[in-house]
Amino acid sequence: MSRYKTPLRYPGGKQRLAPFIREVMETNGLLGGDYIEPYAGGAGVAIELLLAGDVARVHLNDASVALYAFWRSILDETEEFCRRIACASMTVDEWRKQKAIMAEGEAAGTLDLGFSLFFLNRCNRSGIPSGGLIGGQDQTGRWKMDARFTRRNLIARIEAIAYRRELVRVTNLDAEDFIRRELPGMPRKSLVYLDPPYFKKAERLYLNHYTPEDHARIARVIQRDIRIPWVVSYDGAPEVLAHFATRQFFMYDLQYHAGKAYKGREAFFFADSVRIPNGSVIQAINEVLLGQGA
Ligand SMILES: C[S@@+](CC[C@H](N)C(=O)[O-])C[C@H]1O[C@@H](n2cnc3c(N)ncnc32)[C@H](O)[C@@H]1O
Structure with missing residues (x-):
């Protein structure tokens, strides 16, 4: 893992999941390919993979104008x-x-x-x-x-x-537009990691205009329109589980602090084409997350 991290603090930032996402890329022959985050936020995983030299390019998209301005x-x-x-x-x-x-x-x-x-x-x-x-x-x-x-x-x-600026693409689109307009042009050897605003408790933390209907729609768009390997992380709300009911998934415990500590079940969903790393890796991720808190 790299010495350097994303410069942004992000409540619930997913940087700790970087070893797991790397494992997903390795298991699926995607190391050295492109890595794409339609809901980039602090882009903890992307920056970790970029600086470790695991990926050819990273694509960071976020609907927040201020976040876009930061990355630009x-x-x-x-x-x-x-x-x-x-x-x-x-x-x-x-x-x-x-x-x-x-x-x-x-x-x-x-x-x-x-x-x-x-x-x-x-x-x-x-x-x-x-x-x-x-x-x-x-x-x-x-x-x-x-x-x-x-x-x-x-x-x-x-x-x-910035030293790797040629390898970083930054956009400021709504995730749905990004999926429709940008993803079709991406190399086949790519992984898309989507970390949408949570179904529950998101309002206070992030830019989030997603209503329950938006969550339902984006779930359909992801499963119907994305043609390259994708992974989604979400809070384990029953509504979310229902939207992805026919996909491969697993639940894990994530603990983070945003003023006060939350502890909750989180879920990972995968495109059918993605091979999930074996159980011991998932077990290890659970231990890392439980052990570290935020
Ligand atoms: C859960 S956070 C992502 C956190 C990120 N994975 C990290 O580790 O820092 C969700 C991000 O999605 C962005 N966002 C919210 N609604 C969006 C939309 N409709 N399209 C694209 N990005 C959106 C928010 O600005 C926020 O940065």
Whole structure:
């Protein structure tokens, strides 16, 4: 596994699943192929695979304009982005300024918006853009706002990704459009990993406009329209299990913290064409997840 990680903190981020996804790629002869995330978020798995040299290219798509701006900026304006990390003042005033930029959205411009997402992600509790500041507005908490703003380490992570910028494609589409428009042009030797907003408890954590009907529709689109090997992870809500009832799947326990700890059953679903790594790997994943928490 790589020394460097995604620069973003993501509640429930799936970076810990990277060894399992790698195993899926290996079992199916897909190592060295393309790796695609239509709901990329912090792209923990993609970055891990990219930096380990396991894949030829990674495709990161996310409907969030701010996330897109972040990925675009670190690839296209690496030096300026890293300069801003080095110089950022760790004050409550600066945090307010960055919140205002975030609220402007696209109008703020790609670099400013991308940096504000990063700043808030590193300075807010659990990395949630709308969450409170670590240490509180009066900065009297045990941890201060710079607790996760480890400048040198974050710059190194960003530089490691930007060094491979030719291998990273970033898009800002709705996942359904991405599946329809972009996937048909992808090489056959590819794995698509979909990590949609959870059916339950997602609202607070991520951009999520999915209604139960949207979840049902995207499940149909995935199973009907994706022609290359795919894997989906979801919360194990009964509705979700019903949508994928005729696919191969397994459940595992995931524990993560987003303000408070949740513990729940999660599910992985697979395209019929995908060979699932043997049980011992799944067992190992369960142990890793249970052992580590977030
Ligand atoms: C569960 S998170 C993905 C987390 C990611 N796997 C990680 O490890 O950081 C879901 C992501 O989907 C994005 N999203 C929500 N609705 C979407 C949509 N309709 N199309 C594409 N992306 C969407 C959110 O912005 C969020 O980043």
